[in-house]
Amino acid sequence: MAKKGKKLADAAKDAADKVPAPSPNPMTNLILADIALRTGGALLRRGVEKGLIGSKLGSKKAGRVIKGRSMMQTLVGTAIARVATRSVPGAIVVGGGLLAKTLYDRKRSRKAEAAGEVAVEEQAERGKKA
Structure with a gap:
């Protein structure tokens, strides 16, 4: 079975080598x-x-909410994503923070839902x- 996989990988590499690049540079x-x-x-993120x-x-409405993001929200989201993808400890810290926030919001579900709806309306x- 390993030989078959190696043959397929070699065939894919040969096919990729035959496809010309868009530019010679x-x-x-x-x-x-x-x-x-x-x-x-x-596009995938959106x-x-x-x-x-x-x-x-x-x-x-989702499109309007996404379009209504402030520059600060965009920068914070980008920074958090960068921390999470740079290292395993960063991913653990960010994932743990998201889990803690989710559990906190579930505990205060009525208040969190009301506050979230107000924020979404403003952003929309x-x-x-x-």
Whole structure:
């Protein structure tokens, strides 16, 4: 079975070697790959956000909520994601914090739901104006 997997991997590598790069300049190819990956990541992130938020609020309102994010919310989210993806201890700290926040919100479910709905409405309004 290991031989079969190695043969498939070799065949895939040979096929990849035969596909020409978009540009003869390797730096241009690196820039194109970076742009493609960042664009794909942004589209995937937006789709996941809309899916998670839209299940409760509806797709249109979810789009407005995402659009209404402040610069501070974006920077904090990016910083937390970077800490979580840089190291195992960072992932543990961020994951533990998210778990603690979720459990805290569940304990205070009525108050947390009311406060969250007010915040979402405000953010959706900012998204309408943007």
